[in-house]
Amino acid sequence: MTDTIAIVGAGQAALQTAESLRRGGFAGHLVMVSDEPHPAYQRPPLSKKYLAGELPLERMWLKPAAFYESHQVDLRLNVRATAIHRDRQQLELSQGEPIQYSQLLLATGASPRQSTAPGVSLQGIHALRSISDADLIRARLKPGSRVVIVGGGYMGLEVAATCRGLGCQVDVLEMGARVMNRVVAPVISDFFTAEHRRAGVSIHLGTTVTGFLAAASDPTRVATVLASDGKEYPADEVIIAMGVQPNIDLATRAGLDCENGIAVDETCRTNDPLIFSAGDCCSQVNHRYAKRIRLESVDNAFEQAKTVASNMLGTRTVHDKLPWFWSDQYDLKILIVGLNIDYDQVVLRGTPDSRSFSCAYLRDARLIAMDCINNAKDYMAAKKLIADKPLCDLSRLADPTIPLKDTVA
Ligand SMILES: Cc1cc2nc3c(=O)[nH]c(=O)nc-3n(C[C@H](O)[C@H](O)[C@H](O)COP(=O)(O)OP(=O)(O)OC[C@H]3O[C@@H](n4cnc5c(N)ncnc54)[C@H](O)[C@@H]3O)c2cc1C
Structure with a gap:
């Protein structure tokens, strides 16, 4: 059988996996199917600059059209993956012949939650x-x-x-x-x-x-x-x-384990050793947080995709990077590093009135996450520091004139 990696979805996770596979030396057939009419694009601007009309369509693409040719990615748009036959390693499509895969990635993303209120099908x-x-x-x-x-x-x-x-x-x-x-x-x-x-x-x-x-x-x-x-x-x-819900239909019908998303282990592998999942659609065992979590962020899709590619190429790799997110509202950039799960204390660095401040989340006096509002300096320092969950001197932490790295007890 030809070595074929099939990717369902053409979003952030799908694209990054394809790129990392080629970079890692994968020379087989790489096929990517998407039910959307567009090649991989950035979603964050959809609620920000693209919606505002400040970012043209051509700047939305994650890669130029030439990428798919130069990396020999067989991109099939407007094609839906309709079933996975695990017993014969086949991916069935809404059009065209089924794909015989040697390994498969489900990067199906998530769909907006619908309101169930009466009248929801009205236009507008x-x-x-x-x-x-x-x-x-x-x-x-x-x-x-x-x-x-x-x-x-x-x-x-x-x-x-x-x-x-x-x-x-x-x-x-x-x-x-x-x-x-x-x-x-x-x-x-x-x-x-x-x-x-x-x-x-x-x-x-x-x-x-x-x-x-x-x-x-x-x-x-x-x-x-x-x-x-x-x-x-x-x-x-x-x-x-x-909010959104993970797109798990394909996985569920194929009998793959799902638990708030397609369930994967720390290597992004499902309960079928030939099938991986990454991005918004999957929930992953995360040792850093000692639980299964599903994240919706560009960084998570990107990191999990790199992990998938590495494991598909035979190098066992675990994804346990510290998560981070961002949001832009008006002239405010909020950068969030770490997850504030079960925090028991919050310490502010600076005041909200200044519109440039940070909020540190601690558990047992250890720094576990931080929201940095118009404060890239704290964010950069937090990214380095939080990975080790340091014990902090609370009075120093509350003093924004003291660099974050110098607040460790
Ligand atoms: C409006 C908006 C703003 C956002 N802002 C931010 C932000 O500021 N910061 C941040 O970190 N993240 C942000 N996000 C989240 C981020 O964009 C997502 O976490 C990321 O795009 C997830 O990538 P993905 O590859 O997992 O999924 P997606 O990008 O959703 O891609 C999945 C693709 O798979 C396709 N698909 C699904 N099922 C099938 C099937 N059976 N067959 C074929 N194709 C299929 C879907 O149609 C979709 O095109 C935002 C998202 C949205 C929608």
Whole structure:
């Protein structure tokens, strides 16, 4: 059998795996199938500069078109992988012959969670995951457009900032008691809520959507969002930003273990030794955090992809890098390093009023994660420091004039 590596998906994880495989000397057939019409592109700008119209389409590609030819990647767009026959190592496609694989990567990403509220199928209610979604939304946004964003996580708030920049009127409905409540400390939520309110965004906490209504003049389009606070929010456009769920259908139907994502070990291998998974779709045993975790970030997709390529090429490699993330809202860049799982203390370095500060998360006085707002210096130092979970001198840590590296007890 020809040595064939098949990759399902053509996102960040897929692309990086292909590149690393070729760089690592893989000389066999490399085939990548995507159900999207585009080659691999960056998703982060979809809620930021691309949605704002500040980044042209040609700058969205992760690699120029020539990459696929020069790296002999057999890229098949608008093709869906429909089944995996593990017994005969075959990947079935929506078009064309099945692929006989020697190893397979599932890099299927994630899909936006849908609202189940009545009226959700009206026009003007959007998800945001792809270039096509962003194009559709962008074409509708005009100064004065009334935009209701459902969900006050990173993506919802990034979209809110972008829409304000375009002159839209923005309401954010967040069911939790604070924004970004899954990922940051209350002090950071409060800071971002204040920043958004100052920019003119109306943030409604503890509020869920109960339904969507059309206007009598056009029964096909959304005009009003009904909410649990009893209010009715006028809406020209609604953007659902309620998080994502991993795309695991293909894996589940093939009998692969799934647990909040396609379950992989520390080498990114599934319970089938010939099948790997990477990126948003998989959950991985992570020894650093002593648990299985699923992350949604460019860095995670990139690092897991490199791990996959290495293991596919026969060098056992474990992924246990310290995770990091970013988000851009207005002129604020938040850089997050480490996961603040089970933190028991928070120490601020600097004050939120300065709009350049950091929030250190500790467990048993050891530094485990940090949110750095407009503070790249702390972020760079934290990346080096947190890997070792150092014991910190709390009074020195709270003094932003002392370099982070000098706060270790
Ligand atoms: C709007 C937005 C903003 C973001 N901002 C940030 C940010 O600021 N910082 C950050 O770190 N991360 C951000 N992210 C997250 C980041 O983009 C993702 O974590 C990353 O793209 C994941 O890459 P992936 O390769 O795992 O999946 P994806 O990029 O989702 O790629 C998976 C691909 O597989 C395709 N596919 C699925 N099933 C099949 C099938 N059966 N057959 C064929 N193809 C299939 C999908 O259509 C998709 O094209 C953002 C994401 C979005 C949507």
